[in-house]
Amino acid sequence: MKPSNIEDAVKLLKSGQVVAFPTETVYGLGAVAFDALAVARIFEIKGRPHFDPLIVHVANAKLAFDLCQSRPSAASRLADAFWPGPLTLVLPKHPSIPDIVTAGLPSVAVRVPSHPVAQLLLAAVGVPLAAPSANRFGRVSPTTAAHVYSDLGTDVPLILDGGSCNTGIESTIVSLLRERPQLLRPGSVSLEDIQAIVGEVDSNTNSTERPQSPGQMRSHYAPRTRLEPLRGAAPPGNLERVGLLSMGPTSTSGYTAIEVLSEAGDLREAACNLFAALRRLDERHLDRIVCEFAPPHGLGNAINDRLWRGCQR
Numbered sequence: 001m002k003p004s005n006i007e008d009a010v011k012l013l014k015s016g017q018v019v020a021f022p023t024e025t026v027y028g029l030g031a032v033a034f035d036a037l038a039v040a041r042i043f044e045i046k047g048r049p050h051f052d053p054l055i056v057h058v059a060n061a062k063l064a065f066d067l068c069q070s071r072p073s074a075a076s077r078l079a080d081a082f083w084p085g086p087l088t089l090v091l092p093k094h095p096s097i098p099d100i101v102t103a104g105l106p107s108v109a110v111r112v113p114s115h116p117v118a119q120l121l122l123a124a125v126g127v128p129l130a131a132p133s134a135n136r137f138g139r140v141s142p143t144t145a146a147h148v149y150s151d152l153g154t155d156v157p158l159i160l161d162g163g164s165c166n167t168g169i170e171s172t173i174v175s176l177l178r179e180r181p182q183l184l185r186p187g188s189v190s191l192e193d194i195q196a197i198v199g200e201v202d203s204n205t206n207s208t209e210r211p212q213s214p215g216q217m218r219s220h221y222a223p224r225t226r227l228e229p230l231r232g233a234a235p236p237g238n239l240e241r242v243g244l245l246s247m248g249p250t251s252t253s254g255y256t257a258i259e260v261l262s263e264a265g266d267l268r269e270a271a272c273n274l275f276a277a278l279r280r281l282d283e284r285h286l287d288r289i290v291c292e293f294a295p296p297h298g299l300g301n302a303i304n305d306r307l308w309r310g311c312q313r
Contacts (some may be wrong), residue, residue, distance in 0.1 A: 007160055010125045018042055020134040021121050022162030023113040024084050025170050025187070026141040027056065027148050028131030028273070029156065033067075036098040036176050038128050045155045048137040053103040053216060054130040055171070056110050059122035061166075064110040067094050067128060074198045075176050081197045084114035086167050087189045090175040090213055101130045108215050111171055117162035133170065133298075136160075140223050140278045140310070143168050145232040146280060148159045168272035170301055173213045174201070174237045178234060184213040186302040188271060203304065221275075223282035225289050233290040243281040245291040246308075257284050267299040274303060278310070 009010070009019045016038045018031045021294065031038035033056045044048055058064045061079040065071045078089060080140065080257050093108035102108050110128075133141045135151040138144045143166035144149045145161035172187030172195060181204045183191055195201050204212075223244070236242040244255040248265040250256070260279035261270035291307050294300035 004156075005160055006124050007122050009121055012158055013038075013129070015123050016041075017157055018045065019121075020145070020152070020156045021118055021131070022115050022145070022160060022165060023057070023086075023118045023131075024165060024167045025113075026114045026143055026165055026168070027119075027134040027145065027159075028129075029134035029148075029152070030129035030131035032125070033070070033101055033128040033130040034096060034098065036100050039098065039100050042130065042132065043174055044075070045152060046137045048130065048132065050100065051103045052132075052137075053105055053109060053213060054100065054101050054132050055111055055173075056097070056108055056128045056130050057122060057129045058110060059117065059119060060084075060112055064089070064112055064126065065091075067097060067110055068092055069094055069107055072094045072176050074181055077193065077197050078174065082189050082193075083112040084119070085189065086112060086114075086171040086187055087211070088171045088173040088185075090161060090173060090177060090184065094175065096232055105212065107172060107175070107177055107212070115162060115165070117160055122162065138222055139203045140221055140282065141170065141275045143272075143275050147230040147276070150279075159310060164272075164276070166272060166275055168276075169306060170214070173300070175204070175212065178202075186305050188268070188299055188302060191301070193256060201232075219312040220280075220312045221306045222313060223278050223289060225282050225286050226313060227278075227289045227291060227307070229307075230290045230292045240288075241284070241286045243284060243286045243289040244282060245277060245289060247294055250292075256280055267294060267303065269297055270294065271303055273276065274306060 062265040143165040172189040173185035175182040241256040293301040
């Protein structure tokens with residue numbers, strides 16, 4: 001990444017503009033978190049409903065906790081274990097955070113991304129960035145700069161190209177607003193990983209029309225082509241163009257296009273390839289796409305969460 005690109009990004013952000021940038025999870029569409037008008041531009045570009053809160057990205061744990069009214073011991077332990085990395089913590093917010101960032105909630109979602117370009121940008125701009133995924137709301141998340149441009153085009157004045165995201169699905173979200181931590185969104189930091197640090201964790205990943213965090217809407221991560229689970233789906237009919245999203249090698253025939261997420265059956269590789277594979281199938285102008293779900297444990301739960309929500313049209 002050229003220093004001039006980071007400098008241009010900082011100038012745009014400080015002038016109230018938005019910038020797309022890579023994280024280890026997906027590409028984000030960022031604005032200065034303290035600038036309510038700039039944050040409103042994120043919602044406008046994405047077509048995102050204002051009741052869906054954003055995640056605030058910062059360069060280190062200290063800056064993250066500066067945005068919060070309190071910090072339970074569990075927050076410090078999770079930060080020590082997983083930051084920088086794909087974990088978001090929900091904590092009571094500091095009054096300096098505009099309500100538009102948190103959808104009027106008294107809490108804020110914060111994380112410290114590990115991607116080197118995100119770290120360079122956050123260090124250079126010197127302020128927190130509110131940033132959801134850099135795509136049209138409810139659609140397949142972007143894992144390359146090309147995906148961002150395909151979705152948002154010239155609505156975004158600058159896209160920092162950091163290559164393909166190496167995690168490929170959004171961060172795990174854990175709420176620390178109650179005595180016992182709550183899992184709000186599964187991700188590559190698994191429930192088992194979190195429990196190893198803080199003990200018992202409640203799960204609240206059910207769909208809701210008044211989300212406590214990003215990724216809780218019933219329909220999300222959806223391609224334009226109808227997506228449906230492989231189990232129970234009708235086989236391809238005569239003259240029907242059907243795509244298959246497979247977790248691993250398959251001998252299935254009759255599909256117009258097949259995307260295999262991991263030839264080795266590796267869940268981390270499958271997660272990394274998930275959104276890009278869905279986009280490639282979506283570009284084939286198929287009649288429908290059927291998807292195989294992952295084994296329901298660890299990272300498989302995060303993959304299945306995205307696929308299930310993508311099927312809810």
